[in-house]
Amino acid sequence: MEADRSALDSKQDKAQEQQEAATPQHDTALKYSSQPELTKIRLMRAFVETRDPSSKEVDDLMIRRFLRARDLDVEKASAMFLKYLKWKRSFVPNGYISPSEIAEDIAHGKMFVQGVDKKGRPITVAFAAKHFQNKNGVDGFKRYVVFALEKLCSRMPPGEEKFLAIADIKGWGYANSDIRGYLASLTILQDYYPERLGKLFVVHAPYLFMKVWKIIYPFIDENTKKKIVFVENKNLKATLLEEIDETQLPDIYGGQMPLVPIQDS
Structure with a gap:
């Protein structure tokens, strides 16, 4: 149990470091996030990255959009986001529609x-x-x-x-x-x-x-x-x-x- 908490803390620290290293444009948009939102962005990122490594490629603004769509419920937003990633790979395998x-x-x-x-x-x-x-x-x-x-x-x-x-x-x-x-x-x-x-x-x-x-x-x-x-x-x-x-x-x-x-x- 202690090891699981330690691993989660480590993932949250990593997410925090990524957030702090974000571009100025990213920071400008995120400044309109409340503290609860910022906390849940980190929690959701830590969770979805363990389920789908491609989550690391998306920015916190996308994570925030899915959170807001589910009233900041991390579990529901994560399920919605992981479903999106699966759909995108299947429906748009080349990354774009010609x-x-x-x-x-x-x-x-x-x-x-x-x-x-x-x-x-x-x-x-x-x-x-x-x-x-x-x-x-x-x-x-x-x-x-x-x-x-x-x-x-x-x-x-x-x-x-x-x-x-x-x-x-x-x-x-x-x-x-x-x-x-x-x-x-x-x-x-x-x-x-x-x-x-x-x-x-x-x-x-x-x-x-x-x-x-x-x-x-x-x-x-x-x-x-x-x-x-x-x-x-x-x-x-x-x-x-x-x-x-x-x-x-x-x-x-x-x-x-x-x-x-x-x-x-």
Whole structure:
């Protein structure tokens, strides 16, 4: 028992040394952690590194995101994180998704990114009416979702961990009603990219879409639900301007920033 405690203490000391040797960018972001968070980051790192050595390759910010997603419960966050590592090795064995793997989804032209909001979070716009099930099925769409999320994460400035999304539902119909795809993308976002979504504005939502939304809503975790805002058409620009400066607001919503296809960003 004493030996086990000694080994754990040793792992915690090592984690502390790694944290202290982190880059300034890493330190800047971690300074917003509470002391309980810092303690649990060390505990979780010590635990997951014994279960999966590849855990050593991730920084404390990723550990913190998984902890926050599970309300700082080390056991639950560790299980979630280890599941993520296993999924990543299986689903993205090369470490990235090539555009050639998702050519059909890219051709639909349904996701764009450009500009940042007032907090420095990159902005993405997704057009639901441009999404259709393709010949590669749900797995093909999941690869597209991972590709898009990785692109967004790569655009985050130093110290920022989240993005802002605008889901534009204008023109959406039954042909776009890919419930399996929607639920799969929700699972990827919540289970494998926790604490990455900062806010989601849903705009131009037709009545028909709300029927499908009622099916999806129960699968959304409570933390994510708090980040979703349905915007009335009459208040669209004013609501977006609360979070986004006009120079960064997409031009299709009355701002000055042209949208760029996510694969070109």
